[in-house]
Structures are given as structure tokens and as C-alpha cells.
Amino acid sequence: MLAHKLLLPFAFLAIAGVTTIATSQADLPILPAPLSDDSFLYDGTPSDPLVELGRNLFFDPILSGNRNISCGTCHDPRLGSGDGLALGIGEGGVGSGPDRRTETAVTGRVPRNAQPLWNIGAREYVSLFHDGRVEWIEDGMRIRNPAGDDLPEGVSDVLVAQAFFPVTSPIEMAGQFGENPVAEAAFAEDRPQVWRILAARVASVPAYLDMLKEAYPEITMPHDVTYTHLAEALTAFQTVAFRSDESPFDEILRTGDVSTLSVDARAGLSLFYGRANCVSCHSGPLLTDHDYHAIAMPQIGPGKGHGGDFSYIAETGLAGRTEDEGRYRVSRDTDDLFAFRTPSLRNVTLTGPWGHSGAFDELEEMVRHHLNPIESLEGFDASAVVLPPLDQVMRLSGRGSEFGYGPLDPSQEAAFDLRDTWVIQSPVLRERIAAENDLRAFHLADEEIRQLIAFLESLTDPSAINRSDLVPTEVPSGLAPQPTR
Ligand code: HEC
Ligand code: HEC
Structure with missing residues (x-):
């Protein structure tokens, strides 16, 4: 069998022993090409200093107005890169997962489910958020985003652009009017001021300035640092940290051999790509x-x-x-x-x-x-x-x-x-x-639902179950990294 097989003809599935076979040739499941380094930003290998800077920033509460929440609080590498909750509590909360509670008064809960970040650095992501409000438009010429023209020039990808927004949200990271200068700027919808304050805050920490200099030769002084540098580092980190292409499904995409799946998962695969037609929306390698x-x-x-x-x-x-x-x-x-x-x-x-x-x-x-x-x-x-x-x-x-x-x-x-x-x-x-x-x-029979779920299980990369090693034991701000390791 050829390696890197793109098409998986039904005849082949039949040989491999799939029990539920769609009825006609027209239903042939065409599996996507496997992910590879060049599927990702930076061809999968951003520079180590940039990744290390991003890793520290991702788990450091320094990017929140009240210094009480990090990106990692809601995108926890032990909890599937989400927070394990239907709807989380943003800044003002303590604890994680089902134990999260309010520590100080908050104005409400985060209104949407924290999205998982698996393979978020893949180039095929052209839009981010549940509603795609950060997205490439005009054939990749412009990034539509909630800040409009306030987003600085030179933001090179939607994932970089995305990192500008959690910090401007009062409920997620900025805090409420009257609590801190970031929150005041966020309340006034002066986003550039939010980004300026945070860039200066990070640059004022000597260990961060050293890391920034190492990642960016053009940085020599604190005032050279912009929020774009921080957003790029967060992007580089997320690209590497949440890459996940070692599941049984990836193995199939690489080898074309489905015999490694259980009988149920194979039947689920043919339903997914066949009669249940999940692939009409859930298509491609992601x-x-x-x-x-x-x-x-x-x-x-x-x-x-x-x-x-x-x-x-x-x-x-x-x-x-x-x-x-x-x-x-x-x-x-x-x-x-x-x-x-x-x-x-x-x-x-x-x-x-x-x-x-x-x-x-x-x-x-x-x-x-x-x-x-x-x-x-x-x-x-x-x-x-x-x-x-x-x-x-x-x-x-x-x-x-x-x-x-x-x-x-x-x-x-x-x-x-x-x-x-x-x-x-x-x-x-x-x-x-x-x-x-x-x-x-x-209609699907109960048996078929079970098979579909067995197939969904084959999408789990064992290395993704717990990536708590990503969380640093300490961060340059001296604050406690979140989540606790
Ligand atoms: C309070 C919890 C919370 C914090 C803190 C938080 N996020 Fe999120 N994140 C969310 C939620 C909720 C969404 C979905 C929001 C929506 O669709 O409106 C999201 C969406 C995202 C997405 C888009 C994923 C996709 O599939 O489109 C990325 C990327 C992301 N967050 C990265 C970050 C980074 C980087 C930080 C830190 C700067 C951060 N998040 C801080 C809760 C959080
Ligand atoms: C018409 C397009 C479409 C088809 C067909 C479809 N889905 Fe979905 N699916 C979606 C959308 C859109 C969502 C998210 C809905 C939301 O959050 O409001 C979703 C959500 C999901 C989720 C939850 C994922 C998450 O992270 O929250 C699973 C699991 C899922 N679909 C599995 C399937 C399976 C299995 C099939 C085939 C039986 C299928 N889908 C067919 C569009 C589709």
C-alpha cells in the first residue's frame, strides 16, 4: 500500500473488513491528506525563543487587567485545551474546571463555550471564534476584526489578530471600570490603549525584556515592544503546543490502512463519510x-x-x-x-x-x-x-x-x-x-450511534489527554502561573 495515500477507495475499505458499507460507488469516502509541518504557520517550527516567550505569556496572569487570569485558565492543557465547563467564569474567578468559583464580584459569566485550541495554528484556519468575527476577507488581503482599523498594521495572521481580543474583554481578562487602567481603557473601548498598557507592563519586567530581545533582534529598549510582538509569541506557542496529529485517525491518513481501527470505529468511519454524511460539514483533516x-x-x-x-x-x-x-x-x-x-x-x-x-x-x-x-x-x-x-x-x-x-x-x-x-x-x-x-x-440505529462515537474516539491523540507539562513552574512577572500545574 502506498504511503501518504490520499484516496481511500471503498474496495479497499471492503478488503480491510468494514462491515457497514455505503451502497453505491458515488459514496466512496475520500479521506483528506494528512497534516504535515507545512500545514502549520511557521511551517510548524517557529523559533524557540518566540515559542518560549509565548509559553510564559500564555500562562502568566500579567496580561489581565487585575492580574488574576491567564489564557491558560480557560485553555487548560489538562482539560482538552478548554476549561471543562459549559460556560466559564472569567476574571474575578478562582479555581479551574468544575471547581471554578467567583472570588470577587463579577458582572456575569462568559457567554460562550471556551473553544479548544487543537491544531489552531493550522494554515487552513481562515476565521476564528464561534462566529468567525476575526477572519481573512478579500482573498486574504485584509483581516476583518472587532477593532476595525484600530488593529495595528502588519498583523500577519488571524491567530495573531485573535490574541488582541481576550485582553480587551472586561469579563474575560480586562476587569471592570474603576478596577485598573486596562479596564478603564477597555470600558472606553480604547483598545489601542489596552494594548499599549499591556506591552509596557510586560516590557517593564527585565526577564521578559530579555526574552523579547532574544526573539526579536530589533528590540533593544522597553519602548520598542508592541502588543503585536506579544500576539506573535502567543501564536507561535499555540501553534506548537496544541498541534495534535498523532491520533489513530492520523495514522490512517498517513498509511491508508484502516485495519488498525476497531471494527466499530471502522463502521463509524464509513457512516461518517457515507450515509450519515457528517463529512458534508466536518470535512478535511481537521x-x-x-x-x-x-x-x-x-x-x-x-x-x-x-x-x-x-x-x-x-x-x-x-x-x-x-x-x-x-x-x-x-x-x-x-x-x-x-x-x-x-x-x-x-x-x-x-x-x-x-x-x-x-x-x-x-x-x-x-x-x-x-x-x-x-x-x-x-x-x-x-x-x-x-x-x-x-x-x-x-x-x-x-x-x-x-x-x-x-x-x-x-x-x-x-x-x-x-x-x-x-x-x-x-x-x-x-x-x-x-x-x-x-x-x-x-435516522440512525442505536448501534450506528455507538459506531460513530467509536470513530470519534479514534480522533483522540493520546498525547493530548494531559499536556500539563506545558505550564511553566514560574513566570517572569512573579505571579503564580495559571492553571496551577
Ligand atoms: C475567560 C476565559 C478565556 C480566556 C482568559 C481566554 N480565552 Fe480564548 N476563548 C474563550 C472563549 C469563550 C472563546 C470563544 C469566544 C467566542 O466565540 O465568542 C475563545 C476563543 C479563543 C480562540 C479561537 C479558537 C477558534 O477555534 O476559533 C483562540 C485562538 C483563543 N481563544 C486564544 C486565547 C488566548 C491567546 C488567550 C490569552 C490572550 C485567551 N484565549 C484567553 C475563553 C477564554
Ligand atoms: C450541516 C452541517 C453539519 C453536519 C452535517 C454535521 N454537523 Fe456536527 N456540528 C455542526 C455545527 C455547526 C456544530 C456546532 C454547533 C453549535 O455550536 O451551535 C456541530 C457540532 C458537532 C459536535 C460538537 C463539537 C464541539 O466541539 O462542540 C460534534 C461531536 C459533532 N458536531 C459531530 C457530528 C457528527 C457525528 C455528524 C454526523 C452524524 C455531524 N456532526 C454532522 C455542523 C454539522
């Missing part, structure tokens, strides 16, 4: 088409504050539009209402809870959702939703120069908590989500 589809996913959590519905405000008096309209808020094309980017399925067994708001905490439920999205949405049990408790909450009050943050009035606590299930409990909003569904119902 099992995503990088496109957006509305599949009537149940939404939990407070949403992005941008929906079109005012029923929550009307009923509770608390600010907040609740439904997450996904790609529509970027494209303004009504075809994109409630559409989200197809997630990569690499290491998917490690990355739960699943879906853009983490609504499913069982992989089987997530897969079954695809069989009849509308029935699944209608039948979703909101009472089973488990989110980390928000014990300490504050909200903006007052107006003009008089505003500030104060504790939530106890009489409003119940109304505040209602936000987490408002969308899924509302027949009107469920109907709006259902109306946009693009995935037609189809």
Missing part, C-alpha cells in the same frame, strides 16, 4: 469546513447581549438581550441567523461540554442532536443545566459621571439567574432558533 451552519443548538447562558428580543428586559427590568444569533451578528445576512462555525472534531472526546454554549455534556447527546435538531431543541431539559455558581455579582448603576458598580439587589438575584435559561425556556425564542435550522432529520 474535520471542519470552516463554514457556518444553523443546526438548532439549544442555547444556555446569558448570550452575547445582542439578540433582537426584549422580553427579558421587559419582564425583569435587568439589562440584557439574551439570544446568541451567532454568525448573523458578523455578516448581517439573515441566512446566518443562529449559525455557528463548524467545530473541528480533533480530540473531541476531550473537549466537552459541547456546542457553542456547552449545552450538551454527553458526547452521545451532542451527536444525537444532529439526527433531529428540532425535536432535540424542543426536548432540551433546561433543569439539567449545570453552570458554576455566580456567588458574587455586581452591576452597573447610576448614569453620566455618577455611574459605578454596586452589588446586585438581593430582590433581583432570581431575575439575574433567569438569564441562564431564558432562551431555552421561551417558546418564542426556541421557535426562532428552530426556524433557521438547516439540518434535515434522519
Whole structure:
């Protein structure tokens, strides 16, 4: 058998003993080419000093306004490079995974599921975030992004651009108005000021300045350092750290030999590429088409504050539009209402809870959702939703120069908590989500679901189960690295 076989003809699968075979020649599963160094930014090998700088920055709370959270808190290399939660608690929280709690008052929870970062340095990523709001447009000439022209010139990739944004989010990393200068700038939506403060903060730490000089010959003084340098280092680190192409599936892509899979996984593979047609969206070596589809996913959590519905405000008096309209808020094309980017399925067994708001905490439920999205949405049990408790909450009050943050009035606590299930409990909003569904119902037997899941298990790279070695034991700021190793 040829090495680096690109096509896997059905005849071959049959020889290899696949039990569930699609019916016609037209269903031949064409497997993608394997990943290789040149599939990745920097051809997979950015310079060591740049990676080492990025590694320290990734786990150092120095990039957060209140110095209390790092990228690694939400992208934990022990938790599938996410946080193991449906929806996390950003800055102001302590602990990780299911133990995460509020330590100081926060304004709410992070509204979307922390995305896993497996193979995020692959060049085929043309857009980032669940809604693709950081993306290459105009044939790779320009990066559309939430800061528009404020994003500095010379940002060379979407992954570099992405690293400019978590630090400007009050809830994720910046903190709230009045707490620190980064938060003040974030509140005023003066993003360039956020980036300037953080670049100066990092450059003022002698050990970081040394690392920056080593990575960038043009840096000699602290004021030579810009946030772009930091973002590039984070990119180099993520490209190397979260590369994951040693799964049984990768082995098949390299050798063309499926006999290494269990009988169930082989049957699952032929369903995935055949009758179940998962490949129509989950395609290519990363099992995503990088496109957006509305599949009537149940939404939990407070949403992005941008929906079109005012029923929550009307009923509770608390600010907040609740439904997450996904790609529509970027494209303004009504075809994109409630559409989200197809997630990569690499290491998917490690990355739960699943879906853009983490609504499913069982992989089987997530897969079954695809069989009849509308029935699944209608039948979703909101009472089973488990989110980390928000014990300490504050909200903006007052107006003009008089505003500030104060504790939530106890009489409003119940109304505040209602936000987490408002969308899924509302027949009107469920109907709006259902109306946009693009995935037609189809049947699979229980046995076939089991086989599909066996195939999904073959996408797990054993080396991805726990990469806690990535976390440094100490970081130049002298703060405790997060997560703790
Ligand atoms: C408070 C938790 C939190 C922190 C801190 C955080 N992230 Fe994220 N990250 C998320 C969430 C949630 C998303 C998805 C957001 C969305 O789609 O709107 C995300 C998305 C991403 C993505 C896009 C992945 C994809 O598939 O499109 C990258 C890359 C990323 N984060 C890197 C970082 C880096 C680098 C940092 C530190 C500078 C960081 N994150 C800090 C929660 C966090
Ligand atoms: C019409 C396109 C489409 C098809 C076909 C499709 N999916 Fe999906 N899938 C998606 C989208 C979009 C999401 C994310 C939805 C969201 O978060 O709102 C998703 C999410 C998932 C997830 C959760 C991943 C995560 O990280 O949260 C799994 C697992 C999954 N799909 C497996 C499958 C399987 C197995 C099949 C075949 C039975 C399949 N999908 C068919 C579009 C599709």
C-alpha cells in the first residue's frame, strides 16, 4: 500500500473488513491528506525563543487587567485545551474546571463555550471564534476584526489578530471600570490603549525584556515592544503546543490502512463519510469546513447581549438581550441567523461540554442532536443545566459621571439567574432558533450511534489527554502561573 495515500477507495475499505458499507460507488469516502509541518504557520517550527516567550505569556496572569487570569485558565492543557465547563467564569474567578468559583464580584459569566485550541495554528484556519468575527476577507488581503482599523498594521495572521481580543474583554481578562487602567481603557473601548498598557507592563519586567530581545533582534529598549510582538509569541506557542496529529485517525491518513481501527470505529468511519454524511460539514483533516451552519443548538447562558428580543428586559427590568444569533451578528445576512462555525472534531472526546454554549455534556447527546435538531431543541431539559455558581455579582448603576458598580439587589438575584435559561425556556425564542435550522432529520440505529462515537474516539491523540507539562513552574512577572500545574 502506498504511503501518504490520499484516496481511500471503498474496495479497499471492503478488503480491510468494514462491515457497514455505503451502497453505491458515488459514496466512496475520500479521506483528506494528512497534516504535515507545512500545514502549520511557521511551517510548524517557529523559533524557540518566540515559542518560549509565548509559553510564559500564555500562562502568566500579567496580561489581565487585575492580574488574576491567564489564557491558560480557560485553555487548560489538562482539560482538552478548554476549561471543562459549559460556560466559564472569567476574571474575578478562582479555581479551574468544575471547581471554578467567583472570588470577587463579577458582572456575569462568559457567554460562550471556551473553544479548544487543537491544531489552531493550522494554515487552513481562515476565521476564528464561534462566529468567525476575526477572519481573512478579500482573498486574504485584509483581516476583518472587532477593532476595525484600530488593529495595528502588519498583523500577519488571524491567530495573531485573535490574541488582541481576550485582553480587551472586561469579563474575560480586562476587569471592570474603576478596577485598573486596562479596564478603564477597555470600558472606553480604547483598545489601542489596552494594548499599549499591556506591552509596557510586560516590557517593564527585565526577564521578559530579555526574552523579547532574544526573539526579536530589533528590540533593544522597553519602548520598542508592541502588543503585536506579544500576539506573535502567543501564536507561535499555540501553534506548537496544541498541534495534535498523532491520533489513530492520523495514522490512517498517513498509511491508508484502516485495519488498525476497531471494527466499530471502522463502521463509524464509513457512516461518517457515507450515509450519515457528517463529512458534508466536518470535512478535511481537521474535520471542519470552516463554514457556518444553523443546526438548532439549544442555547444556555446569558448570550452575547445582542439578540433582537426584549422580553427579558421587559419582564425583569435587568439589562440584557439574551439570544446568541451567532454568525448573523458578523455578516448581517439573515441566512446566518443562529449559525455557528463548524467545530473541528480533533480530540473531541476531550473537549466537552459541547456546542457553542456547552449545552450538551454527553458526547452521545451532542451527536444525537444532529439526527433531529428540532425535536432535540424542543426536548432540551433546561433543569439539567449545570453552570458554576455566580456567588458574587455586581452591576452597573447610576448614569453620566455618577455611574459605578454596586452589588446586585438581593430582590433581583432570581431575575439575574433567569438569564441562564431564558432562551431555552421561551417558546418564542426556541421557535426562532428552530426556524433557521438547516439540518434535515434522519435516522440512525442505536448501534450506528455507538459506531460513530467509536470513530470519534479514534480522533483522540493520546498525547493530548494531559499536556500539563506545558505550564511553566514560574513566570517572569512573579505571579503564580495559571492553571496551577
Ligand atoms: C475567560 C476565559 C478565556 C480566556 C482568559 C481566554 N480565552 Fe480564548 N476563548 C474563550 C472563549 C469563550 C472563546 C470563544 C469566544 C467566542 O466565540 O465568542 C475563545 C476563543 C479563543 C480562540 C479561537 C479558537 C477558534 O477555534 O476559533 C483562540 C485562538 C483563543 N481563544 C486564544 C486565547 C488566548 C491567546 C488567550 C490569552 C490572550 C485567551 N484565549 C484567553 C475563553 C477564554
Ligand atoms: C450541516 C452541517 C453539519 C453536519 C452535517 C454535521 N454537523 Fe456536527 N456540528 C455542526 C455545527 C455547526 C456544530 C456546532 C454547533 C453549535 O455550536 O451551535 C456541530 C457540532 C458537532 C459536535 C460538537 C463539537 C464541539 O466541539 O462542540 C460534534 C461531536 C459533532 N458536531 C459531530 C457530528 C457528527 C457525528 C455528524 C454526523 C452524524 C455531524 N456532526 C454532522 C455542523 C454539522
